[in-house]
Amino acid sequence: MSDAALKTSSAGFPSLVTVLRAEPLLWLIAAIIVTGAITSEYYLTGQNIENLLRSVSVFGLLALGMTVVMLTGRIDLSVAATMIFSIVVAVKVMVLLGDGLGLRWLVKGNTYAGPSMPFLAIAIVTGCAVGALNGIGIAYFRIAPFIMTLVSLTALRGFNYVLTDGHPYYLRSPVFAFVGDQVVLGIPFSTLVFLAVLVALILFVNGTVAGSRFYAIGGSERAALYAGVRTERFVVLAYMISGFCAALAGILFTARLKSVDAPLASGYELTAIAIAVIGGTALSGGVGSPWRTLLGSLVFASGLNLLAIWGIGTWYQNLIVGTVLIAAVALSRIGRPRASS
Amino acid sequence: MPAVSRRQLLKSAAGLACAAALPGLASTPASAAPVHDLLNALIKKYSDAAKAAMANTDIKALFEKDGFRDYLDVYPVGDLAGGFVWKPGMGASFTGPYSKLQIKAPFTDYLPMNEGPVLDKAKTYRIGFVFHGFNHPWLISLADTAAWEAARHPNVQLEVIDAEFDDNKMGQVIDTWIAKQFDGIVLWPSREAPMGPPVDRAIAAGIPVVSLDRRTSSEVISSEVLGNFYANGLQQGLYLQHAAAGSGAMICNRKDLGSTADSIRTGSYLEVIGNSPDYKMLANYHTNSQRTLAFKSTADALQAFKDIAIIFNTGGEEAMGALDAVREAGRLNSAPGGKKIIILANDDAREVLKEIRTGNMDMVAPYTPLIGDIGIRAVIMHIGHKAGLLPEAPPKLILTPNLPMITREKMTIEGIETLTPDEWPYAYGPEVAS
Known part of the structure; x- marks a missing residue:
């Protein structure tokens, strides 16, 4: 299914048969699942499916934000650092607020015990703010996206250490336990959050004029400018969406680990880029969709999960994943009409 | 203790x-x-x-x-488990299964276990060993001793995974072993805080867990083999x-x-x-x-x-x-x-x-890395105790001897x-x- 097809079909979702014919990644996912079911009695157990879906949620959210940025022909290397930074900032701000109110919200040395909802809101706002800074630097100050977000990545990693003094913070409230561990009708809560963001982004990108601007900017920024599109605003918006997704991924990630620690999630930005690319998002911009990023996430997570179930070492996992990814990208290119690429 | x-x-x-x-x-x-x-x-x-x-x-x-x-x-x-007294010269010599280096492990007589099948001889025991760093000499040696001890027992099957210094990946490995209903887990956690929840989940699933060298934030972990x-x-x-x-x-x-x-x-x-x-x-x-x-x-x-x-x-x-x-x-x-x-x-x-x-x-x-064998023996003892095959579980804290x-x-x-x-x-x- 081409991006054009996806966009024109925004009034109604395409039929399953159409989707299966047009999406080689779906066949790959099916092949992985069937192989898993045949070779391991544990692959399709509820416990393992939960593990797989949780993995999809965090990496999928990072990749969704990356997809939106890549649609504009840019990149965001700071997503993983933002994901931890937003949580660290939330802890620090809430503890300071607590101090101001005469309340002790950091107990046992480094366990956060304050209210959860303001905490989550601060984390989300921080993620969006980091995205806005990246976007402003890139759109208005003409800093190359690679440089701007690499600087952000490095600076945020440094800030994470400075703000925490290298100490972990424990997050042990019932809300974090719910977000990290709760399963609703067999689906982890974190997956439901991911799916909600996915649907929202599909509707936004494919069903609104603002969403179509991302494709226009990525396809030809000059043409978009000549057409009267204020490209800077949409570039900033794309980075803010990426920051939002990163912060949300940070919430799901740290809620599962019940803690936040400065060095966590190192290198996850590359995984996010890989997933987006597997899903067919072009590094040059203008091509891609959140739906395909979902497929990319599923290929990535289900493949890794299968290798883990087989007990294959991580060195070999990396090798096999790399090979499969190249094959997946090639297959998706072969099956797609030329116009979309 | x-x-x-x-x-x-x-x-x-x-x-x-x-x-x-x-x-x-x-x-x-x-x-x-x-x-x-x-x-x-x-x-x-x-x-x-x-x-x-x-x-x-x-x-x-x-x-x-x-x-x-x-x-x-x-x-x-504190004291060593079982009143053990270590003296220079103790321990077994062997070739490291991963490093291929000659090893003399100092503590192979600590919580000793005879070579041969363990516990129920008709059953195969699946144990997971997850750590970080097959590219680090200290950590390869840790894995060497764990694999050596497992290999001494024909009905123990050891799965060794390198989580590549990614705490989340280590958590996912443990979750996979929970799904695969492993009999026991031994881990080397890099940092304490993030590894508590996965250990807690394994314990809740009835799987004994032993940490080596470093601690996790879990309060219910089966045993910690702690160094000096x-x-x-x-x-x-x-x-x-x-x-x-x-x-x-x-x-x-x-x-x-x-x-x-x-x-x-x-x-x-x-x-x-x-x-x-x-x-x-x-x-x-x-x-x-x-x-x-x-x-x-x-x-x-x-x-x-x-x-x-x-x-x-x-x-x-x-x-x-x-x-x-x-x-x-x-x-x-x-x-x-x-x-x-x-x-x-x-x-x-x-x-x-x-x-x-x-x-x-x-x-x-x-600070010897040659303590993986203690972790394997400890987790086997926990498995045996849980199955009613051994009267006692090993202590929660298994301190390794201070070395001069x-x-x-x-x-x-x-x-x-x-x-x-x-x-x-x-x-x-x-x-x-x-």
Whole structure:
């Protein structure tokens, strides 16, 4: 299914048969699942499916934000650092607020015990703010996206250490336990959050004029400018969406680990880029969709999960994943009409 | 054995403190007490003194800023499981299954287990071993000993996974083993906080879990095989007091703040030297077990400071990086008065021992990675106890024996008789040309 097809079909979702014919990644996912079911009695157990879906949620959210940025022909290397930074900032701000109110919200040395909802809101706002800074630097100050977000990545990693003094913070409230561990009708809560963001982004990108601007900017920024599109605003918006997704991924990630620690999630930005690319998002911009990023996430997570179930070492996992990814990208290119690429 | 924190330091060692309380600036007679107990007594002595006062303002400021007291007070110090007494020379020799290096593991007689099938001979026991770093000599040696012990028991199937220093990946590996209903899990956690929840989930699923060397934040973990971090830092401090007589400017190359290794080693080192007012802390780096970072930070410090007399290193990789930088700068003998810079190390890698032998490094506190076998035996015992096949589970805290420091020449410092490199057959890592 081409991006054009996806966009024109925004009034109604395409039929399953159409989707299966047009999406080689779906066949790959099916092949992985069937192989898993045949070779391991544990692959399709509820416990393992939960593990797989949780993995999809965090990496999928990072990749969704990356997809939106890549649609504009840019990149965001700071997503993983933002994901931890937003949580660290939330802890620090809430503890300071607590101090101001005469309340002790950091107990046992480094366990956060304050209210959860303001905490989550601060984390989300921080993620969006980091995205806005990246976007402003890139759109208005003409800093190359690679440089701007690499600087952000490095600076945020440094800030994470400075703000925490290298100490972990424990997050042990019932809300974090719910977000990290709760399963609703067999689906982890974190997956439901991911799916909600996915649907929202599909509707936004494919069903609104603002969403179509991302494709226009990525396809030809000059043409978009000549057409009267204020490209800077949409570039900033794309980075803010990426920051939002990163912060949300940070919430799901740290809620599962019940803690936040400065060095966590190192290198996850590359995984996010890989997933987006597997899903067919072009590094040059203008091509891609959140739906395909979902497929990319599923290929990535289900493949890794299968290798883990087989007990294959991580060195070999990396090798096999790399090979499969190249094959997946090639297959998706072969099956797609030329116009979309 | 009941849980024993440093606060509840064993009473049996308290008496030894008196013997160890002799002035520490000169060689003292060796104590007849086991080195484990003697070191525990010294830990108590210096910890009490540091709690009472810390006269050195530089040291005190760092000690308080990094919150070492919080970590030190909960790090267990106590008796060995089952009344085990370790003596130099004990242990089995074999070729490491992964490193292919010749290994002599010191603690194979600790919580001993006969070769052959274990527990129910008709059943195969699946045990997962997850750690970080097949690219790190210390960690490969840890995996070597775990795999060696598992291979001694034909009905034990060991799955070994490297989580590549990604805590989340380690959690996912454990979750996969829960889904696969493994019989037991042994892990080497890099950091404490993030590994608690996965361990809790495994325990809730009825799977015994044993951690090696470092701790997790889980309060329900089956057993922790804990090393002698406290004795490491303590002995670095004791050696420095002996060699520098209470004065000198120093830099520190440390591991990640928040890691057990850094918190306890550096903390106990500072406890020992904290009451000597003439030490000066020039710079303090976190080089995170990376030789290249330690090289860079030391090279920077050598540029910035002309009076460096002491380089404290939390690990062997840091010490090697620091020594390389000192050598490259031609500054080995650039301490005030033309004296040699004192280089203090941890981790008894073969290449570190070579530098001790040649006199480039001054001391190393051994911290052996050859403890994976204890973890495997402990988890098998837990599995057996859970299945009703063994009357007793191993203790929650399985402390590894404190080991004496290694110096070029044999000496006795506060009753601790040091060993020379030639007296230490337990070194790990690749052979180095002498």
